Amino acid sequence: MTSPVAPPPAAERPLPAIAAQFVCFTLVSIADSILKIIVAEAPSWQIMAMRSASSLLILTPIILVQMARGRATLRTGRLKAHILRAALSAVSVFAYFEALRELDLPVATAILFVTPFFVVMLSGLVLREHVGLNRWIAVAIGFVGALVIIRPGPEGVSLAALLAVLSAATWGAAMVAIRALGKTEGTLSILFYFNLFICLIALAFALPGWQPVPGWLIATILLNAAIQLVAQSFMLMAFRFASASVSAPVQYTQLLWSVAAGWFVFNVFPGPQVFAGAAIIVASGLYLIWSERRPRRPS
Numbered sequence: 001m002t003s004p005v006a007p008p009p010a011a012e013r014p015l016p017a018i019a020a021q022f023v024c025f026t027l028v029s030i031a032d033s034i035l036k037i038i039v040a041e042a043p044s045w046q047i048m049a050m051r052s053a054s055s056l057l058i059l060t061p062i063i064l065v066q067m068a069r070g071r072a073t074l075r076t077g078r079l080k081a082h083i084l085r086a087a088l089s090a091v092s093v094f095a096y097f098e099a100l101r102e103l104d105l106p107v108a109t110a111i112l113f114v115t116p117f118f119v120v121m122l123s124g125l126v127l128r129e130h131v132g133l134n135r136w137i138a139v140a141i142g143f144v145g146a147l148v149i150i151r152p153g154p155e156g157v158s159l160a161a162l163l164a165v166l167s168a169a170t171w172g173a174a175m176v177a178i179r180a181l182g183k184t185e186g187t188l189s190i191l192f193y194f195n196l197f198i199c200l201i202a203l204a205f206a207l208p209g210w211q212p213v214p215g216w217l218i219a220t221i222l223l224n225a226a227i228q229l230v231a232q233s234f235m236l237m238a239f240r241f242a243s244a245s246v247s248a249p250v251q252y253t254q255l256l257w258s259v260a261a262g263w264f265v266f267n268v269f270p271g272p273q274v275f276a277g278a279a280i281i282v283a284s285g286l287y288l289i290w291s292e293r294r295p296r297r298p299s
Contacts, residue, residue, distance in 0.1 A: 086197030118172030145280030
């Protein structure tokens with residue numbers, strides 16, 4: 001799971017941005033496939049703590065080299081914003097891990113596609129920003145697509161599906177709460193504080209019930225952390241090349257990778273309702289992007 005935090009540049013370079021996003025979401029799909037295996041072996045809070053600690057282990061030598069060159073890479077005046085982002089993200093990541101225990105990977109991925117719609121909705125309701133009719137239409141259609149995937153029946157909605165929706169909602173809230181963070185913070189600073197506070201939060205919940213883990217699981221979590229870090233770096237790169245809406249449609253390729261991984265790795269192929277719901281969500285997302293980028297008529 002990743003989130004755009006860097007501001008759009010003055011001069012856009014769409015092709016490098018699209019290429020960077022393609023690499024990003026390919027890596028995210030690989031990391032999620034590995035996560036599907038990991039979550040069956042240990043409690044979610046423990047996995048989060050170990051993965052964040054692994055990320056810090058990877059980042060530390062890079063940061064030390066930067067500091068040796070006289071760059072204050074960790075200097076920040078926005079510590080509260082970093083903590084808020086980490087707290088919201090911790091809830092999101094925990095909910096996603098728990099959802100992955102029960103949901104097939106393509107289903108979980110498709111439900112997470114509603115995250116941008118939570119961003120739009122929260123921007124209007126919480127920040128009191130103007131949200132045009134076109135945005136609310138996209139939000140409504142996107143949630144219809146999510147309902148098609150979740151398929152609520154007489155017995156209600158499964159807990160795993162609700163957790164996936166909670167993950168999307170809290171991830172969207174984190175993006176709304178700290179979306180301006182990238183205007184003042186560098187890439188290493190963002191990655192470091194994110195993983196530091198996630199690690200501390202996860203440890204608080206994981207330590208009372210900490211379980212011993214085999215060496216192969218530690219190595220797998222370290223690999224997952226490394227892939228996630230590289231994916232986040234490519235996303236930050238993409239948003240420095242061009243604004244979010246330029247490369248946002250590339251995110252939908254993640255569903256193709258998730259279907260392929262589910263089929264070849266877990267021997268599971270999603271039902272037609274998953275593709276139908278995903279198609280509705282993708283269509284509403286593309287409509288939102290198109291409506292935001294089309295030229296406005298002068299008043």
